[in-house]
Amino acid sequence: GAVVSQHPSRVICKSGTSVKIECRSLDFQATTMFWYRQFPKQSLMLMATSNEGSKATYEQGVEKDKFLINHASLTLSTLTVTSAHPEDSSFYICSARSGRSVAGELFFGEGSRLTVL
């Protein structure tokens, strides 16, 4: 399958600071990437769809100004959690669809665990 890499895998920050998470497609170009948030033992919640060269499409209830998404190249999308607060602590996962996807399946990054103190 295609490889998607996320960095950092773990990040701890102080309340009020901003944190950037990177998502890279290593062996394919991704015009679209997806950002998910996952709470312990729960399902993945789609936050936004990241489109290369254009604005991200956010799901209902997701604050655009809180979660800034930039997809500046065909292999990189970034999620910036601005002015982070403890309630933003979560597991964030990115994913992308490769041209090799047979049925439109997504390939996922390893995830990033954010802890806001």
Added chain:
Amino acid sequence: AQTVTQSQPEMSVQEAETVTLSCTYDTSESDYYLFWYKQPPSRQMILVIRQEAYKQQNATENRFSVNFQKAAKSFSLKISDSQLGDAAMYFCAYRSARVVVNKLVFGAGTILRVKS
């Protein structure tokens, strides 16, 4: 809107035995894709198996197979000869075949425990 339901929060299976995880979905579309993803303790999402709705034949991947019942909107996953490494959270997911709709809709997940 499409929904995916996994009614089993947790399941247990003895090593080497067979277990079936349930999934039902709701859609008005006729063309779509269904997936089972595995999320082990490492939290890395791994594709287990996929099924195209237009195919009548059930998909199989080694020890993993599905029972796809389109009319009943059911898509269960059977794991044969269960191994300790199968222990994980399993998610059923749906995707419309319409190109403009790219999202995967996930079920709530089923935690699978494998006993040795």
